[in-house]
Amino acid sequence: MNIAIFYFSGTGNTRMVARKYCESFTANGNLCTLFELPLKRQIDITEFDLVGFGYPIHSFNAPQIVLQFAKTLPKRKIKKIETPKRAFIFKSSGEPVKMSRVSSLKLTDILKKRGLYVANEYQYVMPYNMIFRHTDHQAYVMWETAKKLIPLDCAEILKGTERREEKMPLGRFLAWVLRIEHGGAHIIGAGYKATDECIGCGMCANNCPADNIKMKDGKPNFGNKCLICARCSFNCPKDCIKIGLLNGWRVHGAYSFKDGDPNEKNGHENYCKKAYARYFRQAEERISAAQTGSKNNDN
Numbered sequence: 001m002n003i004a005i006f007y008f009s010g011t012g013n014t015r016m017v018a019r020k021y022c023e024s025f026t027a028n029g030n031l032c033t034l035f036e037l038p039l040k041r042q043i044d045i046t047e048f049d050l051v052g053f054g055y056p057i058h059s060f061n062a063p064q065i066v067l068q069f070a071k072t073l074p075k076r077k078i079k080k081i082e083t084p085k086r087a088f089i090f091k092s093s094g095e096p097v098k099m100s101r102v103s104s105l106k107l108t109d110i111l112k113k114r115g116l117y118v119a120n121e122y123q124y125v126m127p128y129n130m131i132f133r134h135t136d137h138q139a140y141v142m143w144e145t146a147k148k149l150i151p152l153d154c155a156e157i158l159k160g161t162e163r164r165e166e167k168m169p170l171g172r173f174l175a176w177v178l179r180i181e182h183g184g185a186h187i188i189g190a191g192y193k194a195t196d197e198c199i200g201c202g203m204c205a206n207n208c209p210a211d212n213i214k215m216k217d218g219k220p221n222f223g224n225k226c227l228i229c230a231r232c233s234f235n236c237p238k239d240c241i242k243i244g245l246l247n248g249w250r251v252h253g254a255y256s257f258k259d260g261d262p263n264e265k266n267g268h269e270n271y272c273k274k275a276y277a278r279y280f281r282q283a284e285e286r287i288s289a290a291q292t293g294s295k296n297n298d299n
């Protein structure tokens with residue numbers, strides 16, 4: 001199968017997930033190509049048998065850049081006798097609350113109008129790049145879990161077994177309300193500022209996915225196209241970018257994804273405790289069921 005994956009990643013988590021997807025598909029004898037948004041050139045999706053879309057959840061929604069990209073795909077009405085092209089969605093998010101499942105509703109609608117049928121969707125908990133910093137141990141466990149789940153999810157997609165997340169009632173309305181973030185991002189982002197510690201390295205401007213940062217007199221200047229993906233402030237070598245209204249939630253510095261002290265505290269031990277416990281329990285159940293299944297097949 002020839003598979004394309006289009007994804008956006010602000011600070012690297014979704015990129016890691018996307019790469020693991022590609023690795024798993026390839027290990028199963030498929031051809032898989034990754035396309036990171038924003039795209040550098042136009043891609044014709046008709047040449048692919050299966051198309052994936054990946055994104056980090058932003059305020060219970062898909063980031064605007066992902067929805068805008070999906071809208072650029074040519075519209076197609078599927079004839080009754082035709083089978084629509086299959087698609088899948090994967091998301092990375094800092095917490096596994098059920099409410100965030102609604103994030104794919106809008107994207108699914110847009111893709112449907114483009115003749116793409118979302119048959120599978122998956123969510124992986126990865127460390128927060130906004131709100132608070134997960135501990136090294138938590139980040140490690142999250143990634144180790146995702147690494148075990150992704151090959152199972154890819155196998156399921158390849159097999160044609162559909163899996164969609166059950167959405168909460170009024171989810172569509174909720175996601176629509178929270179899409180205020182898209183407009184809000186432009187306003188909030190225009191209020192970003194570099195402090196005097198800025199060394200004018202230009203890393204933020206060079207890496208901004210929205211090309212929203214311009215260097216002026218050796219300092220970054222923030223325009224009004226911000227996606228609030230956090231890439232600039234997260235990666236700033238001097239941690240000197242203040243992110244306006246969101247500054248209290250700023251998280252800085254890439255996670256190592258190496259294991260740390262399991263007893264380390266970050267002051268958020270009770271945050272969404274039940275949701276995390278449910279996510280890891282269900283993940284563990286799927287992983288051990290798959291291991292048992294493959295042992296039985298070997299015997």
Ligand SMILES: Cc1cc2nc3c(=O)[nH]c(=O)nc-3n(C[C@H](O)[C@H](O)[C@H](O)COP(=O)(O)O)c2cc1C
Nearest residue numbers: 009010011012013014056059060093094095128129
């Ligand atoms: C503006 C913004 C909003 C976010 N909103 C949510 C959210 O609603 N739910 C959630 O679980 N994580 C949220 N996050 C955290 C990210 O989804 C999470 O850390 C993700 O793995 C980051 O992926 P990336 O490194 O590919 O950008 C948000 C992050 C940002 C920057």
